Amino acid sequence: MTAERTGALAPGATIGILGGGQLGRMLAVAAAQLGFSTHVFCPDPDSPAFDVSAHYTVAPYDDPRALEAFAADVDVVTYEFENIAVDAAELLAATCPVRPGPRALEVAQDRLNEKSFLTGAGVPVGPYAAIDDLDGLKAALQHLKTPAILKTRRFGYDGKGQVRIDDANDAEAAYAAIARAPAVLEAFVPFSREVSVIAVRGANGETAVYDVPENVHRNHILHTSTVPANLALATRQKAAEIAATIVRELDYIGVIGVELFVIETGGGELLLVNEIAPRVHNSGHWTRDACVCSQFENHIRAIAGWPLGSVSRHSDAVMTNLIGEEAEDWQALAGENNCCVTLYGKREIRPGRKMGHVTRLQPLTKAPC
Amino acid sequence: MTAERTGALAPGATIGILGGGQLGRMLAVAAAQLGFSTHVFCPDPDSPAFDVSAHYTVAPYDDPRALEAFAADVDVVTYEFENIAVDAAELLAATCPVRPGPRALEVAQDRLNEKSFLTGAGVPVGPYAAIDDLDGLKAALQHLKTPAILKTRRFGYDGKGQVRIDDANDAEAAYAAIARAPAVLEAFVPFSREVSVIAVRGANGETAVYDVPENVHRNHILHTSTVPANLALATRQKAAEIAATIVRELDYIGVIGVELFVIETGGGELLLVNEIAPRVHNSGHWTRDACVCSQFENHIRAIAGWPLGSVSRHSDAVMTNLIGEEAEDWQALAGENNCCVTLYGKREIRPGRKMGHVTRLQPLTKAPC
Known part of the structure; x- marks a missing residue:
């Protein structure tokens, strides 16, 4: 079936999915229902998405040869999680489209980038400060007050990589709790x-x-x-x-x-x-x-x-x-x-x-x- | 996950599906969404259902060793089409449940069995006659009148294995058209x-x-x-x-x-x-x-x-x-x-x-x- 020059992938094309968890699984099913073939790439040999995918690759996300072979087999690459290394995304993008594109990954992988982007786009976010060292954290706590939430810039999900600070004297312990990683301090937002x-x-x-x-x-x-x-x-x-x-x-x-x-x-x-x-x-x-x-x-x-x-x-x-x-x-x-x-x-x-x-x-x- | 003695298959069990066409494919997707694994058995190596199934077997439906291996791998067998040989169904049933059961296959595989069953159950069907030879067909045409539809007892679908008779003089040609197979003659039903x-x-x-x-x-x-x-x-x-x-x-x-x-x-x-x-x-x-x-x-x-x-x-x-x-x-x-x-x-x-x-x-x- 042809796409008549609209750039649309025709049924029968192969959708590549990075990540084999439940989101990859539900994406693979949706792709199949539109007549696409799927290829799921995931390091875990027990990935749930493999069960509903025509093809799969078990390899680490930083294995360049496996990524190259994957990109060569598919017509577009997407992903079920945002912590794809930018290197890997660029390697894939050299062979086939990666969607959403690298800009979305750069923004979403890093809380500071994300907040800067949102602020720049005129989208309202709560008060925050970039944290690069303990002194910076102490200063930010003076400014944003407690309670506040200290979150690592990268690799946080489902509450991981974050700690609540109720007392400014706990700054050092809190910073240790996130392994002194580059972080963002967020003011407490009284949301309902x-x-x-x-x-x-x-x-x-x-x-x-x-x-x-x-x-x-x-x-x-x-x-x-x-x-x-x-x-x-x-x-x-x-x-x-x-x-x-x-x-x-x-x-x-x-x-x-x-x-x-x-x-x-x-x-x-x-x-x-x-x-x-x-x-x-x-x-x-x-x-x-x-x-x-x-x-x-x-x-x-x-x-x-x-x-x-x-x-x-x-x-x-x-x-x-x-x-x-x-x-x-x-x-x-x-x-x-x-x-x-x-x-x-x-x-x-x-x-x-x-x-x-x-x-x-x-x-x-x-x-x- | 356990079934607590109700006899229900727990998520993680394997559903076996005979037939790899679109019905098998949509069944496999539905099974996966309930947390089951699937195993599709089909002779066609290009079966659409294989793409959404965790396991598949490419073998003829009358291959006893392949059927035995399939039955050993699954917790229940079902099918997407009714022309499973009764022998094959019995072989499978010796190892695991086959659902729907053999009675449904016997009835649905044969138009005469089907009509006898329906009549016996008090379900209304149109006038019909069993046809075993040309003389029987001629006699039935006298009785049921034309137009009438001559249908093979077995292996008919999507209009295959059937011929319309508009004139009783065409009986011989019609019977030849269905290769003189055991048949049923159905009176024309003036349905709207x-x-x-x-x-x-x-x-x-x-x-x-x-x-x-x-x-x-x-x-x-x-x-x-x-x-x-x-x-x-x-x-x-x-x-x-x-x-x-x-x-x-x-x-x-x-x-x-x-x-x-x-x-x-x-x-x-x-x-x-x-x-x-x-x-x-x-x-x-x-x-x-x-x-x-x-x-x-x-x-x-x-x-x-x-x-x-x-x-x-x-x-x-x-x-x-x-x-x-x-x-x-x-x-x-x-x-x-x-x-x-x-x-x-x-x-x-x-x-x-x-x-x-x-x-x-x-x-x-x-x-x-």
């Missing part, structure tokens, strides 16, 4: 709720934004995402505008997750961006059960140069992650009415490990914005 | 429309029936399935009752497709069963896009001993098959609003070949029955 925006931008700039979910975390791990969020319509629209600004400024291709804090003020709801994830996002998993086209399919459509699918929502939804042994409840969950069960095929249950999720559907209570 | 019922029965007898689609064929191949069908509520309920009777009488486990003719009479709509398919069915493909739980997932749930998922419908839907080069329209279809595109990953377009399907969704126009 957390929400996110899942947006997608196509290769031609077309952009679509899913309805905003409200997210609840437990132990720094996402617990539930609920749509519709209990937000003013203007706030939901503002969140969508923020996401649209971010993807436009990054010249982004694919799905992005933007996490936001909601602060109640006398004048209404104020939004601050917490962080961005240049990939499909846990808080968008409900889209597969509650929308015409899921975040997974829309990511594949975008990176393949296809038109975007409809993000419209046909149901209200509450997505709940199954963490660790919560996945043992599969029988009861499978017996619940209107409960969509997804399990990731991970062979071993471990505390804190994302094993699956459920989406509980209800008829629409109001028209999505 | 064709509908189907997709039903599912769990291992514990729990039964659920999807809303009835109206089906339109072109060149003996399904063209569209539309829900809701334009049928009286009582007729839809009657169709559901017929399907429930069939699965109960067969002690069936899994999804079944029941094709029916609708005849308009002075007293209302009359239903006659045309044929049954002991598997997921093309006229149920819209369930993946328009229902909480698809026919594919419900088939896997049933054969794995899980509770059934909700068959409720959140959208109106029109499913259209993409036959042969119709799949070349993928770009335009992907750009249509509220149009869910599924392509089967078949490497070669051939006339009459099912390459994919689309489901066009609309908000519910009335509550499903």
Whole structure:
């Protein structure tokens, strides 16, 4: 099947996916449903995504020969996590398109780059300071006050690489706790709720934004995402505008997750961006059960140069992650009415490990914005 | 993860699927989404289902050693087509459960068995006669009149193995056209429309029936399935009752497709069963896009001993098959609003070949029955 010079990848082309976890797995399934072949690259021989992928490579992410062979076998490369070394991304990009592109990786891999980018784009973020040494941390604590959160610039996720500082005298211990890594100190933001925006931008700039979910975390791990969020319509629209600004400024291709804090003020709801994830996002998993086209399919459509699918929502939804042994409840969950069960095929249950999720559907209570 | 003695297969178990076409492919995806591993058995090395399956075997369906090895590797066997030799099914069943069971195969593989079974179960079918020789055919034509349809008892699908007889003098030519195979002569049924019922029965007898689609064929191949069908509520309920009777009488486990003719009479709509398919069915493909739980997932749930998922419908839907080069329209279809595109990953377009399907969704126009 031919693409008639639009640059779209024809069915039968091969989508390369870096990372073989549950996000890679759900991307591989979405790609297959559009008629694509898939090739998953992951160091873990037990990767869940391998089970639904036509081809796979088991190799470290910094193995140049394996990366070259992978790039030669696929028509586009995407990834399920943002900590791809820029070297690896450049090596791949020499052979085939890498989407989202290197700019998104540079920004999202480093909290300081991320905050600078967002500020530069006119997107609201909370007060913060770059931390390069203990003296800098002490000075920043004077300025931003306590409580504050010290976060490593790189390699943080699900609460890893961060420590809360309640007393400025704890600066040294806190800095030791993050191994004196380059960091960002974030002022405590008195947010009432957390929400996110899942947006997608196509290769031609077309952009679509899913309805905003409200997210609840437990132990720094996402617990539930609920749509519709209990937000003013203007706030939901503002969140969508923020996401649209971010993807436009990054010249982004694919799905992005933007996490936001909601602060109640006398004048209404104020939004601050917490962080961005240049990939499909846990808080968008409900889209597969509650929308015409899921975040997974829309990511594949975008990176393949296809038109975007409809993000419209046909149901209200509450997505709940199954963490660790919560996945043992599969029988009861499978017996619940209107409960969509997804399990990731991970062979071993471990505390804190994302094993699956459920989406509980209800008829629409109001028209999505 | 354990099944706590309910007999349900735990996530991580392996589902064996005979047949690697699009139905096997969509079953494998559904199984993976519930956390199962899959093993697809098919003679064709280019089988579309292999691309989304953890394991596969390329071997003929009558290769006993390959079948034995397959049975030893899986926890349950199911199939995407009903022409499994009974010998093969019995060989597999000696090692692990085969679902749906052998009774469903015996009935569905042979049009005469099927009609005898349906009649015995009190399910309405059109007038028919068993044909074993030319004299029998001539006698049956006297009785059933022309036009009539002569169909081989075995191996018919998508209009293959059947011939229409408009004149009793053509009996000999018609019989030659089906290679003088054991056959059934069916009286012409003056139906106005064709509908189907997709039903599912769990291992514990729990039964659920999807809303009835109206089906339109072109060149003996399904063209569209539309829900809701334009049928009286009582007729839809009657169709559901017929399907429930069939699965109960067969002690069936899994999804079944029941094709029916609708005849308009002075007293209302009359239903006659045309044929049954002991598997997921093309006229149920819209369930993946328009229902909480698809026919594919419900088939896997049933054969794995899980509770059934909700068959409720959140959208109106029109499913259209993409036959042969119709799949070349993928770009335009992907750009249509509220149009869910599924392509089967078949490497070669051939006339009459099912390459994919689309489901066009609309908000519910009335509550499903």
